[in-house]
Amino acid sequence: MKVISLLVTNFKNDNRVHRMAKSLSQNGFPTTVVAWKKGDVLERENYKGVEVERVIVSADRWKRANLIVGAIQYFEFAMRVVARYRRVDLWHCNDYEAFVIGVLAKMTRPKLKLVYDCHELESHRDGKGPFLRFLIRTIERLFIPWTELLITISPSIKEFYMKTYKLSFVALVRNVPNEMHVVHSNTLRDKLGLSENQKIFLYQGMLDKGRGVEMLLDAFNVRKDTNAVIVFMGFGAFKGMVESFAAQKENIFFVPAVSYEEIPLYTGSADVGMNSTQPVCLNNLYCLPNKLFEYIHSEIPVLSIPLVDCAALIKEYGVGRIIRSWDVESINEEIDAMMKDDLSQYRENLLAAKQVLNWECEEKIFIDAYKRVSL
Numbered sequence: 151m152k153v154i155s156l157l158v159t160n161f162k163n164d165n166r167v168h169r170m171a172k173s174l175s176q177n178g179f180p181t182t183v184v185a186w187k188k189g190d191v192l193e194r195e196n197y198k199g200v201e202v203e204r205v206i207v208s209a210d211r212w213k214r215a216n217l218i219v220g221a222i223q224y225f226e227f228a229m230r231v232v233a234r235y236r237r238v239d240l241w242h243c244n245d246y247e248a249f250v251i252g253v254l255a256k257m258t259r260p261k262l263k264l265v266y267d268c269h270e271l272e273s274h275r276d277g278k279g280p281f282l283r284f285l286i287r288t289i290e291r292l293f294i295p296w297t298e299l300l301i302t303i304s305p306s307i308k309e310f311y312m313k314t315y316k317l318s319f320v321a322l323v324r325n326v327p328n329e330m331h332v333v334h335s336n337t338l339r340d341k342l343g344l345s346e347n348q349k350i351f352l353y354q355g356m357l358d359k360g361r362g363v364e365m366l367l368d369a370f371n372v373r374k375d376t377n378a379v380i381v382f383m384g385f386g387a388f389k390g391m392v393e394s395f396a397a398q399k400e401n402i403f404f405v406p407a408v409s410y411e412e413i414p415l416y417t418g419s420a421d422v423g424m425n426s427t428q429p430v431c432l433n434n435l436y437c438l439p440n441k442l443f444e445y446i447h448s449e450i451p452v453l454s455i456p457l458v459d460c461a462a463l464i465k466e467y468g469v470g471r472i473i474r475s476w477d478v479e480s481i482n483e484e485i486d487a488m489m490k491d492d493l494s495q496y497r498e499n500l501l502a503a504k505q506v507l508n509w510e511c512e513e514k515i516f517i518d519a520y521k522r523v524s525l
Contacts, residue, residue, distance in 0.1 A: 151178075151179055151239045151240055151263075151523075152179075152180055152181075152182075152238050152239045152240070153174055153179050153180065153181040153182070153238065153239065153240045153241070153242055154181070154182050154183070154184045154235050154238050154240075154241055154242065155167055155170065155171045155174075155181055155182070155183045155184065155242040155244065156184045156185075156231065156235075156241055156242065156243055156244060156248040156251060156252065157183070157184075157185055157186075157244040157245070157248055158185075158186060158224070158227065158245070158247040158248050158251075159185060159186060159188075160185055160186055160187065160188040160189055160191050160204065161183055161185035161191075161197075161202060161204070162189070162191060163410075164244075165327070165410060165440075166269065166325050167183060167244055168183070168197065168198065168200055169328070169509055169513075170242070170267075170323075170516065171183050171200045171242075172198070172199050172200050173509075173513045173516060173517060174242075174517075174520065175199075175200065175201075177517045177520075179240075179520060181200070181201075181242070182201045182202070182203055183197075183200055183201065183202045183203070184202075184203050184204075184205065184231060184235060185202065185203075185204045185205070186204060186205060186207065186227055187204035187205060187206045187207070187210075188210065191204060192204070193206065205227055205230050205231055205234070206230075207223055207226050207227045207230065208226065209222050209223045209226050210223060224247070227251075228250070228251040228254060231251055231255075232251065232254055232255045232258060235255070236255045236258055236259050236262065237259070238262075239262075239263060240262070240263040240264070240265065240298075240523065241255060241262065241263070241264050241265070242265045242267060243264060243265065243266050243267060244267050244269060245267070245268065245269050245270065245272060246268075246272045246286050246289065246290070249264070249266050249289070249293070250289060252264045252266075253289070253293045253296065256296055263298045263523060264296060264297045264298060265297060265298060265299045265300075265301065265520075265523065266294065266297045266299070266300045266301070267300075267301040267302075267323075268300065268301065268302040268303070268307065268311070269302075269303060269325075270303075270433050270437075271302075271307045271310060271432055271433040271436055272286050272290075272433075273286040273287045273290065274431050274432035274433045275431060275433045276359070276360050276430050276431040276433065276434060277359075277360075290315065291315060294311075294315050294317070298522075298523040299319075299321060299519055299520070299522060299523050300317060300320045300321070301320070301321045301322075301323050301516075301519065302320060302321075302322065302323075303322075303323065303324055303325050303437075303438060304322070304324065304436050304437060304438040304459045305322060305459055305462075306435075306436035306458050306459050307433075307436045308320045308322045310432070310436070319522075321515065321516070321519035322515070323512060323515060323516045323519070324438055324443075324507070324512055325438065325439075325440055325443070326443045326507050326508055326509055326511075326512050327440070327443055327444060327447055327508065327509060328508060328509045328510065329447065329504060329505075329508040329509070329510055330413075330414045330444075330447035330448065330504075331414065332414055332418045332447065332448050332449045333414050333415045333418045333419075334418055334419070334449075335415060335418060335419045336419055337415050337416050337418075337419040338350055338352075338381055338405070338416060338419040338420060339419065341405065342379075342381065342403050342405075344379060347377070348376060348377060348378070348379055349377065349378050349379070349421045349422065349488070349489055349493075350379055350380075350381055350419070350420040350421045350422070351378060351379065351380045351381070351420070351421065351422045351423075351424055351453065351485065352380075352381050352383065352416075352417060352420035352421075352422065352423050352424060352445075352450070353366060353380060353381070353382045353383070353384070353424040353426065354382075354383040354384055354407075354413075354416075354417065354423070354441050354444070355384050355439065355440070355441045356384055356385070356386040357382060357384050357385060357386035357387065357388040357389050357391075357392055358386040358387050358388060359387065359388075360427065360428050360430050360431075360434060361386075361388075361426060361427055361428070362426025362427060362428050362455060362476070363382070363388045363391070363392065363426070364388070364391075365426065365428075365476060365477075365478065365481065366380060366382075366424060366426055366481070367391070367392065367395050367402065368478050369478045369481040369482055369485070370399065370401050370402050371395065371399060371402070372478060372482070373401060373482065373485075375401075376400050376401045377489060378401065378485050378489055379400075379401040379402070379403060380401065380402055380403070380424070381403045381404075381405055381420065382396075382402075382403070382404050382405070383404075383405040383406070383407060383408065383416060384406075384407045385406065385407045389404070392404045413444055413448075414447070414448055417444055417445065417448035417450065418448040418449065418450070420448075420450055421450060421493060422450060422451055422452070422453050422470075422488055422493070423441065423442075423444075423445030423448070423450050423451070423452045423453070423470075424452075424453055424454075425439065425441060425442050425445075425452055425453070425454035425455060425457075425460055426454075426455050427439060427455065427457060427460075428455065428476065429455070429457060429476075434457070435457055435458055436457070436458055436459060437457060437459070437460070438459050438460060438463070439460075442454070442460055442463070443507055446467075446469055446500055446503050446504050446507060447504050447507075447508070449497060449500045449501065449504070450493075450500075451469055451470040451471070451488070451491075451493055451496040451500065452464055452469055452470030452471075453470055453471050453473065453484055453485070453488060454470060454471075454472055454473065455472075455473050455476055456472050456473065456474070456475075463507075467499055467500075467502065467503040467507075468496070468499040469496060469499050469500050469503050470496065471484050471487060471488060472484075
């Protein structure tokens with residue numbers, strides 16, 4: 151059974167799509183990633199063992215100045231993909247934008263099999279207006295019955311889809327990394343001139359709205375000592391804000407985002423990983439972000455906001471603490487508690503957790519789900 155893994159991006163930094171495509175190809179489902187040729191990327195390449203083909207859209211020569219231009223570009227991409235790949239056995243559609251194109255392809259060839267992989271709870275994401283949320287819910291309600299398999303990334307999102315659309319089976323495939331071999335180093339301390347006595351609280355990932363960046367800055371801004379410091383490692387709209395605080399405060403630091411391969415070297419040199427995604431929508435409340443698993447694989451305990459599945463996982467494996475409420479006082483109470491903790495007490499639990507929460511284990515669940523499709 152030949153497969154395309156379709157996404158409406160240029161496939162430059164998507165580790166989940168890469169892991170899944172590689173696993174499928176290695177388990178009897180030869181897979182090609184199909185993406186949009188935007189920016190400085192090759193039209194065709196073999197990316198770390200995965201075949202990638204990118205579709206050129208002639209309308210991309212227009213600047214996307216408004217929704218109309220964006221819609222024209224998307225429509226052209228969709229039509230080119232449908233024309234080129236409709237004869238492939240199965241389409242693995244990553245998120246709803248790709249799923250819509252998959253539905254169009256199935257209309258032209260009913261025998262085509264569709265897998266809908268929901269990386270987010272799209273109908274309840276922050277920043278999407280009421281009309282778009284309604285449109286996504288309508289598309290899902292009408293066309294999820296056309297799919298052979300629905301995959302999602304957290305227990306709560308799985309439960310949402312099963313209840314909302316009355317599904318008997320949804321595959322839970324968490325966004326866990328391949329097992330990382332942690333590098334215990336002083337990378338951050340050496341880079342930032344920090345002493346062994348200072349505890350490094352690390353925030354890694356997007357510096358953007360809804361990620362809790364502002365509250366973490368406020369929490370460390372009011373602290374009177376530098377025994378606990380926070381390092382923000384990433385990029386995004388709030389990068390300038392973080393750099394401004396870092397220039398004024400001795401306990402706030404900024405490090406630009408590093409490559410995926412370098413993450414263990416940097417993350418493993420911190421003491422505590424911060425998970426601060428704000429529950430401003432159901433998608434955020436139910437998320438299981440990559441960073442949570444990356445902290446665990448780097449063998450550092452996690453300090454997390456009380457998101458449903460994050461809190462459940464941290465408690466199940468005993469790999470950190472939960473902040474009781476999202477305010478400066480509560481954040482600093484838990485920081486102070488972790489400062490008093492012997493952080494080595496978490497090591498055994500972290501080692502046990504990473505033996506389970508890795509792609510080598512999760513891949514078996516994923517492939518078993520796919521075998522249901524091929525029956």
